[in-house]
Amino acid sequence: MVRDAVIGWDKARRGDRPLRVAVLGAGNVGLEVVRGLLSGWEGPTFDLVGVAVRDMGKAQAAGMPVELLTDAPAHLLADDIDVVVELMGGEEPARTLIAAALGAGVAVVTANKYVIARHGAALEAEARRTDTPLRFEGAVMGGTPVLRLLAEDLAGTRVLGMRGIVNGTTNYILGEMATRGIGYQDALAEAQAAGYAEADPATDVEGGDAADKLVILARLASGVWLDRDSIATRVPDGQPGITGVTAEDLAEATKHGYSIRLLAVAQRAEDGSIEAGVAATAVDVLAPISSIVGARNRVDIHTDRLGWISLEGPGAGGHATAGAVLADLAALIAGHGSTWGPMPPAASGVAQALAPAEWFTGPSGARYPVVR
Amino acid sequence: MVRDAVIGWDKARRGDRPLRVAVLGAGNVGLEVVRGLLSGWEGPTFDLVGVAVRDMGKAQAAGMPVELLTDAPAHLLADDIDVVVELMGGEEPARTLIAAALGAGVAVVTANKYVIARHGAALEAEARRTDTPLRFEGAVMGGTPVLRLLAEDLAGTRVLGMRGIVNGTTNYILGEMATRGIGYQDALAEAQAAGYAEADPATDVEGGDAADKLVILARLASGVWLDRDSIATRVPDGQPGITGVTAEDLAEATKHGYSIRLLAVAQRAEDGSIEAGVAATAVDVLAPISSIVGARNRVDIHTDRLGWISLEGPGAGGHATAGAVLADLAALIAGHGSTWGPMPPAASGVAQALAPAEWFTGPSGARYPVVR
Numbered sequence: 001m002v003r004d005a006v007i008g009w010d011k012a013r014r015g016d017r018p019l020r021v022a023v024l025g026a027g028n029v030g031l032e033v034v035r036g037l038l039s040g041w042e043g044p045t046f047d048l049v050g051v052a053v054r055d056m057g058k059a060q061a062a063g064m065p066v067e068l069l070t071d072a073p074a075h076l077l078a079d080d081i082d083v084v085v086e087l088m089g090g091e092e093p094a095r096t097l098i099a100a101a102l103g104a105g106v107a108v109v110t111a112n113k114y115v116i117a118r119h120g121a122a123l124e125a126e127a128r129r130t131d132t133p134l135r136f137e138g139a140v141m142g143g144t145p146v147l148r149l150l151a152e153d154l155a156g157t158r159v160l161g162m163r164g165i166v167n168g169t170t171n172y173i174l175g176e177m178a179t180r181g182i183g184y185q186d187a188l189a190e191a192q193a194a195g196y197a198e199a200d201p202a203t204d205v206e207g208g209d210a211a212d213k214l215v216i217l218a219r220l221a222s223g224v225w226l227d228r229d230s231i232a233t234r235v236p237d238g239q240p241g242i243t244g245v246t247a248e249d250l251a252e253a254t255k256h257g258y259s260i261r262l263l264a265v266a267q268r269a270e271d272g273s274i275e276a277g278v279a280a281t282a283v284d285v286l287a288p289i290s291s292i293v294g295a296r297n298r299v300d301i302h303t304d305r306l307g308w309i310s311l312e313g314p315g316a317g318g319h320a321t322a323g324a325v326l327a328d329l330a331a332l333i334a335g336h337g338s339t340w341g342p343m344p345p346a347a348s349g350v351a352q353a354l355a356p357a358e359w360f361t362g363p364s365g366a367r368y369p370v371v372r
Numbered sequence: 373m374v375r376d377a378v379i380g381w382d383k384a385r386r387g388d389r390p391l392r393v394a395v396l397g398a399g400n401v402g403l404e405v406v407r408g409l410l411s412g413w414e415g416p417t418f419d420l421v422g423v424a425v426r427d428m429g430k431a432q433a434a435g436m437p438v439e440l441l442t443d444a445p446a447h448l449l450a451d452d453i454d455v456v457v458e459l460m461g462g463e464e465p466a467r468t469l470i471a472a473a474l475g476a477g478v479a480v481v482t483a484n485k486y487v488i489a490r491h492g493a494a495l496e497a498e499a500r501r502t503d504t505p506l507r508f509e510g511a512v513m514g515g516t517p518v519l520r521l522l523a524e525d526l527a528g529t530r531v532l533g534m535r536g537i538v539n540g541t542t543n544y545i546l547g548e549m550a551t552r553g554i555g556y557q558d559a560l561a562e563a564q565a566a567g568y569a570e571a572d573p574a575t576d577v578e579g580g581d582a583a584d585k586l587v588i589l590a591r592l593a594s595g596v597w598l599d600r601d602s603i604a605t606r607v608p609d610g611q612p613g614i615t616g617v618t619a620e621d622l623a624e625a626t627k628h629g630y631s632i633r634l635l636a637v638a639q640r641a642e643d644g645s646i647e648a649g650v651a652a653t654a655v656d657v658l659a660p661i662s663s664i665v666g667a668r669n670r671v672d673i674h675t676d677r678l679g680w681i682s683l684e685g686p687g688a689g690g691h692a693t694a695g696a697v698l699a700d701l702a703a704l705i706a707g708h709g710s711t712w713g714p715m716p717p718a719a720s721g722v723a724q725a726l727a728p729a730e731w732f733t734g735p736s737g738a739r740y741p742v743v744r
Contacts, residue, residue: 041528143678145525153517153525155706156413156699288684291663305695306515306686312660313681323677327528334527334714342706 144313249362516685540687621734
């Protein structure tokens with residue numbers, strides 16, 4: 001009933017006038033997106049009406065035009081705008097602002113994996129209720145269009161499962177440990193010094209970031225929003241993410257023909273349920289995903305009609321993520337609607353634990369599922 | 373003027389009634405597409421009105437319903453249909469039938485790389501003139517949606533260049549030669565016996581098939597239909613495709629850290645022209661594309677905003693190509709129009725020869741461009 005009363009965003013907003021865009025957040029990604037919009041990217045299609053930032057002095061010093069800046073994002077939303085680009089990150093106020101925008105028929109483009117992984121089901125329901133696009137390609141694989149691939153390009157096939165290296169920080173650390181024989185703490189400290197890992201690295205190294213991305217990938221692959229809390233980031237009795245991986249485990253794995261990778265895996269079980277989880281995994285070195293080095297990402301997708309197809313690209317970086325955000329804005333103009341494209345409304349579900357058929361046990365006693 | 377007089381396919385044909393589909397050709401791919409349509413794939417959206425085949429007895433024996441069969445494709449087109457699925461292969465009568473369909477406002481889905489590589493510019497012009505969709509995802513990488521990735525998902529980025537292994541037959545032969553130390557003629561004979569190579573293998577082994585696919589990839593990557601005749605399939609003074617590769621060359625390349633691959637390459641030169649060609653190439657074994665084995669395909673795409681992104685998948689096979697054709701039909705229903713999506717009309721152009729900076733010379737005297 002409500003849906004019938006709302007005029008679709010597509011019909012109401014897309015016309016000959018430029019779309020009025022507000023950007024929330026001016027970190028690396030926000031700065032690049034604002035630069036893209038101000039440089040006339042895509043022609044006179046967008047009108048940047050304001051940028052909400054936490055620190056106006058800092059944003060001005062970074063080259064943001066002062067007349068666009070505000071420190072009151074909610075006021076910006078009260079303006080007559082068509083699209084909100086949310087790049088603040090974190091849970092609040094991002095979630096509330098996204099929901100409010102969708103409720104008011106204002107399209108949202110975001111790269112906020114934390115919010116989408118936890119509130120995706122509710123936000124999708126709100127977007128569908130008001131017929132307003134919600135796009136979040138930048139949330140996974142920073143710019144490499146894996147979500148569009150799943151939602152649109154693979155229409156006509158059924159995704160049976162997927163596995164991915166979706167966190168560049170941990171892949172970089174594991175690579176340094178393996179090639180140089182150094183321990184986890186040393187590799188982490190170096191990654192922090194080099195800017196590959198954050199001062200508080202827990203979200204990356206404990207697997208939470210990969211689990212967020214897995215929830216989002218599974219939505220597009222399987223049509224189900226998995227409860228984020230149901231995604232394990234360790235094997236039973238194991239340490240979270242890569243925090244239990246030792247240099248000795250890596251050396252022994254190499255002898256057995258494995259590399260250790262933080263893998264995010266989701267697959268449909270025979271009973272129709274979805275098994276999903278994130279774990280440090282022993283990957284056969286002959287499997288192409290084993291060859292992903294540094295901060296790059298790769299997702300292997302198992303389909304019924306096409307067998308395995310794989311997409312590789314940059315894992316993160318402000319430049320790539322800004323590219324994803326701009327591509328999402330272009331997709332709005334092209335009338336592509338939400339990131340889930342032509343897919344039917346998602347169900348909600350709980351992930352079942354993965355049940356590996358084979359394990360590798362390292363000298364530390366840590367157990368790693370084996371993937372070939 | 374003509375364009376204004378024609379009602380767009382999209383508006384005229386898409387309604388609540390099923391789309392009337394005719395299939396031309398009933399080889400492996402055609403059979404699978406017909407089975408997909410008859411099995412009610414995508415619900416009651418399609419009405420299969422006829423299948424044109426060369427040999428009606430054979431088609432009937434393969435399980436085609438006799439009441440759908442005809443050996444007169446032109447008559448089938450004269451029926452009141454909305455979509456032609458052209459799977460006859462070869463130049464004529466395929467080209468004439470595709471052009472006639474587009475001229476009459478009948479959408480076309482084809483996997484015919486030969487026709488699209490040579491007549492793509494004219495067929496695109498005709499499709500645009502009558503506002504009728506032309507889709508050909510199945511022509512390249514048999515089902516792996518690389519064309520959609522280029523045309524739609526990478527909107528907002530600029531493709532600077534690409535390199536690909538796009539012919540599975542030659543990659544399989546080179547792999548067998550390298551791992552088993554056998555000669556080209558032996559490997560070819562085995563590939564033919566195993567069904568990986570055709571009785572007349574020239575199109576594959578001499579690089580013509582890869583050149584066809586390169587023309588199509590370059591259209592989506594660069595917005596230019598390159599003259600097919602301008603694509604070299606050998607280096608100067610070299611043998612075409614992989615026909616000059618010897619077991620000794622492969623062994624020596626391995627010692628230098630290279631694998632030999634038939635690579636299709638296109639890139640934008642500084643003066644704006646497009647350099648493109650197909651050649652047996654010495655690829656650094658550390659480059660991920662070097663790890664592609666058997667009949668699989670991979671394309672590495674160099675973009676401004678996202679750096680390098682890569683897509684891997686099955687190179688061919690009736691099952692995968694049929695999947696691409698069905699996905700194209702689904703895309704028509706979803707209103708996606710032609711394979712070039714939102715891209716502006718293509719220019720026509722001539723490929724300049726690639727100018728490798730580095731060469732590897734094998735014991736046979738053959739020269740291979742080096743790619744890292």
